[in-house]
Amino acid sequence: MGASLTRxxxxxxxxxxxxxxxxxPMNESLLKELLRFVEQFDSQHPQEAERVFEEPLQWSTTLVxxxxxxxxxxxxxxxxxxxxxxxxxxxxxxxxxxxxVRCFSQLSKLVHLxxxxxxxxxxxxxxxxxxxxxxxxxxSFARILEKECTHDDVLN
Numbered sequence: 001m002g003a004s005l006t007r008x009x010x011x012x013x014x015x016x017x018x019x020x021x022x023x024x025p026m027n028e029s030l031l032k033e034l035l036r037f038v039e040q041f042d043s044q045h046p047q048e049a050e051r052v053f054e055e056p057l058q059w060s061t062t063l064v065x066x067x068x069x070x071x072x073x074x075x076x077x078x079x080x081x082x083x084x085x086x087x088x089x090x091x092x093x094x095x096x097x098x099x100x101v102r103c104f105s106q107l108s109k110l111v112h113l114x115x116x117x118x119x120x121x122x123x124x125x126x127x128x129x130x131x132x133x134x135x136x137x138x139x140s141f142a143r144i145l146e147k148e149c150t151h152d153d154v155l156n
Contacts, residue, residue: 009126020127028119035111035122042108049105052085054138057107059128061099062120067113068094081106 009030010022021027042049065074072092073080079094085102092106093099101107114121129135 021123031119031122031126034126035118038104038107038111038122039118040108041104045104049108050103052091053102053136055135056089056093056100056102057125057129057132057135058098058100059121059124060097061094061124062117063094063099063110063114064096065094069113071109 008026010024010027012020012022021031065077065079068074068079071082073082077094077096079092080090081092083091083106085091089102090100091102092110099110101110111118111121126132133141
């Protein structure tokens with residue numbers, strides 16, 4: 001998914017690998033599909049949504065502490081989820097302007113909180129995490145998926 005996602009997205013020429021998605025109908029469609037996936041993942045796959053990512057997804061967010069309600073410790077500008085991983089890291093942490101998300105459950109909650117800024121958040125997340133499958137599942141699993149995608153591309 002990660003490599004396929006990166007290939008499917010249309011990136012600005014000057015920032016390929018580091019950067020910005022072009023504003024195209026194809027990218028808007030891709031972002032909307034990703035948003036639907038993230039919004040529904042927690043309710044459709046509740047056990048899998050709790051699986052902690054290998055590395056947190058992180059990006060510059062438009063969200064602020066006042067956007068968060070129950071389920072979070074809020075102190076001034078910072079926010080931490082009550083839920084933590086086995087090492088004591090919060091599954092969601094906001095240290096403005098950077099947000100760190102460690103599972104789909106928190107990612108789903110975040111896009112719901114973002115309200116009318118959902119697509120903006122998905123765009124920022126994708127731009128700053130161009131290998132999301134590697135961060136979510138780990139490098140070994142991402143390589144296996146990449147090989148399968150390459151093999152499928154050859155067959156088609």
